[in-house]
Amino acid sequence: MLLNIYIDWAFVLEKFLLVAVIVTLSLVIAMYTTYAERKVAAWLQDRRGPNRAGPFGLLQPLADGGKLFFKEEIIPLASSKFLFILGPSLAMITATLTSAVIPWGTSLHLFGRDISLQIADVNIGILYIFGVVSLGVYGIMIGGWASNNKFSLLAAIRGASQMISYELAMGLALIALLMMTGSLQMSVIVKNQVANGWHIIYQPLGFLIFFVCALAECNRTPFDLAEAENELNFGYHQEYSSMKLGFYLFAEYINMFISSAVMSTLYFGGYDIPFVNEAAWNIDANLLALIGFAVLMAKTFFFLFVFLWIRWTIPRFRYDQLMNLGWKKLIPLALINMVVTAAVILWLKK
Amino acid sequence: MNITQILVGSLSVITLFSALMVIISRNPVHSVLWLIVTFFSISGHYIVLNAQFLAIVNIIVYAGAIMVLFLFVIMLMNLNRETEPQKNKWLKLAGVLSGGSLLLVIVAALHTGDIKAMAQVKEGDIGLIGTLGKELFSTYVVPFEISSILFLSAMVGAVVIGKKE
Amino acid sequence: MPIVYYLYLSLALFCIGIVGVLTRRNAIIIFMCIEIMLNAVNLLLVAFSKMHPPKAGIDGQLFVFFIMVVAAAEVSVGLAIIVMMYRRIHSVDVNFLNRLKH
Numbered sequence: 001m002l003l004n005i006y007i008d009w010a011f012v013l014e015k016f017l018l019v020a021v022i023v024t025l026s027l028v029i030a031m032y033t034t035y036a037e038r039k040v041a042a043w044l045q046d047r048r049g050p051n052r053a054g055p056f057g058l059l060q061p062l063a064d065g066g067k068l069f070f071k072e073e074i075i076p077l078a079s080s081k082f083l084f085i086l087g088p089s090l091a092m093i094t095a096t097l098t099s100a101v102i103p104w105g106t107s108l109h110l111f112g113r114d115i116s117l118q119i120a121d122v123n124i125g126i127l128y129i130f131g132v133v134s135l136g137v138y139g140i141m142i143g144g145w146a147s148n149n150k151f152s153l154l155a156a157i158r159g160a161s162q163m164i165s166y167e168l169a170m171g172l173a174l175i176a177l178l179m180m181t182g183s184l185q186m187s188v189i190v191k192n193q194v195a196n197g198w199h200i201i202y203q204p205l206g207f208l209i210f211f212v213c214a215l216a217e218c219n220r221t222p223f224d225l226a227e228a229e230n231e232l233n234f235g236y237h238q239e240y241s242s243m244k245l246g247f248y249l250f251a252e253y254i255n256m257f258i259s260s261a262v263m264s265t266l267y268f269g270g271y272d273i274p275f276v277n278e279a280a281w282n283i284d285a286n287l288l289a290l291i292g293f294a295v296l297m298a299k300t301f302f303f304l305f306v307f308l309w310i311r312w313t314i315p316r317f318r319y320d321q322l323m324n325l326g327w328k329k330l331i332p333l334a335l336i337n338m339v340v341t342a343a344v345i346l347w348l349k350k
Numbered sequence: 351m352n353i354t355q356i357l358v359g360s361l362s363v364i365t366l367f368s369a370l371m372v373i374i375s376r377n378p379v380h381s382v383l384w385l386i387v388t389f390f391s392i393s394g395h396y397i398v399l400n401a402q403f404l405a406i407v408n409i410i411v412y413a414g415a416i417m418v419l420f421l422f423v424i425m426l427m428n429l430n431r432e433t434e435p436q437k438n439k440w441l442k443l444a445g446v447l448s449g450g451s452l453l454l455v456i457v458a459a460l461h462t463g464d465i466k467a468m469a470q471v472k473e474g475d476i477g478l479i480g481t482l483g484k485e486l487f488s489t490y491v492v493p494f495e496i497s498s499i500l501f502l503s504a505m506v507g508a509v510v511i512g513k514k515e
Numbered sequence: 516m517p518i519v520y521y522l523y524l525s526l527a528l529f530c531i532g533i534v535g536v537l538t539r540r541n542a543i544i545i546f547m548c549i550e551i552m553l554n555a556v557n558l559l560l561v562a563f564s565k566m567h568p569p570k571a572g573i574d575g576q577l578f579v580f581f582i583m584v585v586a587a588a589e590v591s592v593g594l595a596i597i598v599m600m601y602r603r604i605h606s607v608d609v610n611f612l613n614r615l616k617h
Binding site: 354355358362365366369370372373378381382385388389392395396398399400401403404407408411412415416419420423424426427429441442444445446448449450452453456457460465466467468469470471473474475476477481482485486490493497500501503504505507508509511512 | 523531533534538565569570580589590591
């Protein structure tokens with residue numbers, strides 16, 4: 001058997017480093033989002049929030065993580081052990097997978113190589129995000145079922161049907177955007193916005209629908225029916241303890257971070273610096289790429305803040321209200337948005 | 351042997367093994383999970399054949415929607431390994447035998463055929479979304495519209511059947 | 516890759532589906548085995564579509580797309596029927612579906 005495997009090791013190393021950096025970054029940001037959540041909640045409720053661990057309580061996420069690690073791990077006797085562990089792992093994996101197609105910036109020139117700040121610039125970028133998001137249901141469903149608990153199962157089924165319902169409106173809202181760019185490639189979408197202005201100007205309704213659906217996909221208030229503590233005890237992760245519970249909670253924050261990044265990429269110009277023509281600045285391309293990355297992060301942090309703000313402002317929906325909103329309001333609205341966009345594009349072309 | 355062949359070979363092993371586990375597993379939930387693994391490996395095959403659009407549609411439609419429906423129904427009915435008692439061993443044997451003989455017959459037929467054609471892997475742009483979309487909305491626009499009517503009628507049908515009278 | 520390779524693979528997959536349909540009695544599992552068979556055919560169609568590069572083969576891939584569309588519609592109706600059957604006879608065992616016989 002002749003093995004002639006040619007591998008471009010520099011390329012593999014480059015991608016490996018990029019993946020490592022982005023995953024670590026999203027983990028750290030998710031960690032500090034938990035801290036930000038407490039601080040924002042405290043601020044909105046006129047309290048102080050965590051301030052004991054470290055200066056301004058900045059070490060609080062580490063303390064929380066340590067606490068979760070050292071808690072006793074309980075696996076219910078009557079549950080399927082493998083599936084019980086698979087649930088949180090799947091939630092975590094699907095949460096981190098989405099970052100692969102987001103363009104985090106233009107490319108860097110280092111060591112004579114062009115290093116693109118996007119892990120995979122695939123032809124089907126948006127569909128890839130959709131695929132991974134639709135897989136996010138499994139983490140909840142498997143975990144809820146494997147807990148062998150009526151409350152968990154009910155919460156899992158609720159969560160899954162909610163996520164499936166809101167995916168439809170999300171897809172329809174995105175179709176209008178795709179008609180404008182004519183491509184599903186994330187890098188092309190960003191370049192289109194750099195050239196023609198951000199999509200939020202042309203698609204305000206589409207963005208609104210997308211944002212509401214993103215809230216629902218992340219299981220955030222006002223759509224956190226899957227973990228409604230006062231009707232379902234604690235939701236689908238009721239039987240979980242220790243770090244497995246931590247994984248579920250953490251996956252939610254990673255999802256928030258990634259969906260904020262997706263929103264800023266799709267509707268708010270991605271790494272585009274607003275109001276200026278940075279191509280005329282005449283500075284080093286590497287520096288420009290880093291500034292673009294910082295700008296994208298700033299936009300992402302703004303959306304993260306909006307997520308937290310909504311959580312501590314708006315009460316939870318009732319389940320039938322949730323389904324009504326999804327199927328009878330958002331989907332028709334998204335359809336109208338799509339038809340109007342199509343008509344305008346046709347009219348402009350004539 | 352190059353890296354593509356290794357990839358396709360391992361994908362095939364995963365595909366066949368997980369498909370076998372679908373029909374062997376006693377617990378329906380495990381069957382569903384193995385079927386999802388099967389769909390993923392088939393999507394892997396599509397990616398190797400550079401049919402990117404079909405690969406992702408396979409994941410979204412099958413793994414993301416259809417299998418969730420299956421899981422829903424199984425979880426709601428609370429099916430587990432006791433719901434399907436095994437009675438007749440001979441019936442099972444007959445099923446395996448007939449399936450095996452079908453495999454045998456077609457393999458024998460293929461063996462005499464001596465087929466030399468090759469499938470193009472990793473390149474070619476017919477599987478990309480732009481190419482497929484243009485064809486779909488020009489030549490195949492009527493079937494496409496009809497399939498949307500099919501969906502509508504399936505939806506109405508499912509609601510009517512599932513309603514409590 | 517030689518096309519024969521994909522022929523054997525999808526044939527094996529199809530036969531696994533057939534054996535599943537013949538041996539299992541849980542209606543949902545039978546349904547899943549039909550999905551396996553459909554996917555075996557899809558895989559073969561995609562492999563065939565890549566046989567004549569560079570242009571031919573778009574039809575084959577669109578055919579796979581339509582198969583997926585029909586499969587999705589089929590599952591929604593089929594599962595509704597199975598749920599209905601479960602409500603009537605409290606089982607999804609196809610052997611209990613012989614009421615018309617007696």
